[in-house]
Amino acid sequence: MQSGTELVVLGIDPGSRITGYGFVRERSGVLELVAAGVVRTGAETDFCRRLGIIYTSVAKLIGQHAPVEAAVENVFMSKNAATALKLGQARGAALAACSVAGLPVFSYEPTIIKKSLVGTGRAEKSQVAFMVGRVLACRETFAVDATDALAAAVCHLNQRRLTRLCEAR
Numbered sequence: 622m623q624s625g626t627e628l629v630v631l632g633i634d635p636g637s638r639i640t641g642y643g644f645v646r647e648r649s650g651v652l653e654l655v656a657a658g659v660v661r662t663g664a665e666t667d668f669c670r671r672l673g674i675i676y677t678s679v680a681k682l683i684g685q686h687a688p689v690e691a692a693v694e695n696v697f698m699s700k701n702a703a704t705a706l707k708l709g710q711a712r713g714a715a716l717a718a719c720s721v722a723g724l725p726v727f728s729y730e731p732t733i734i735k736k737s738l739v740g741t742g743r744a745e746k747s748q749v750a751f752m753v754g755r756v757l758a759c760r761e762t763f764a765v766d767a768t769d770a771l772a773a774a775v776c777h778l779n780q781r782r783l784t785r786l787c788e789a790r
Contacts (some may be wrong), residue, residue: 627639629655631688631724632774633679633768635696635712638662644686645757647772648661652778653756655686668707672714691719691726692777694734694769712766716763727777734769739778 627648639662642654657770662671675750693716696709719726732742738752749766754760756775763771 628779629688630718630774631683631686631691632772632777633691633693633697633712633715633719634769635675635693635708635767636712637668637671637675637707638664639764640679640715640765640766641713641768642649642679642682642784643763643767643771643774644682644688645771645778647778649781652757652775654759654761654771657684657761657763657771659764659766668710669755672710674676675711675714676718679715680722682716683722683724686723690777690781691724691728692773693719693728694773695728711727725748727774727780729773729780734776736773737779738772 627646629644629646632641632643632645640660641657643657643659646653646655660675662674666674688722693710693712696705698710712749729737735744735749736742737749746765746768749772750763750765753768753771754777757771
């Protein structure tokens with residue numbers, strides 16, 4: 622259930638073998654964890670099948686948690702072009718699931734996500750995980766990809782709040 626003072630955002634950290642997801646609810650300015658985890662496609666699976674698993678899994682999660690917006694980490698440049706291409710295709714499968722569900726999707730550079738949570742764009746993953754736990758007031762430990770997805774959702778909610786404040790002036 623979404624209302625004027627409550628909304629759920631889906632964060633996604635795309636990957637061709639492991640895609641992280643995280644759902645964060647904002648209620649009256651307070652953020653709380655809804656769900657987080659990873660979609661594992663397995664290295665041995667045919668690549669096209671992996672993309673199908675990502676799409677189907679993300680679509681199912683959207684149906685379960687009913688987010689109103691999605692935040693996705695942008696693809697970073699890799700030294701290996703083939704790896705960057707696969708990462709982009711995995712991102713595309715997740716974006717397609719969001720689009721079919723009618724979710725507006727917002728993309729953020731990894732450095733912006735880190736800066737939003739930690740204060741520096743070059744933060745270590747452990748620092749991001751620590752701040753995600755603090756911001757969401759949870760002691761659970763998640764896979765790195767799930768933590769990154771939660772960080773994307775938190776970053777989006779921060780940016781959303783900032784935009785509304787600037788527009789109100």
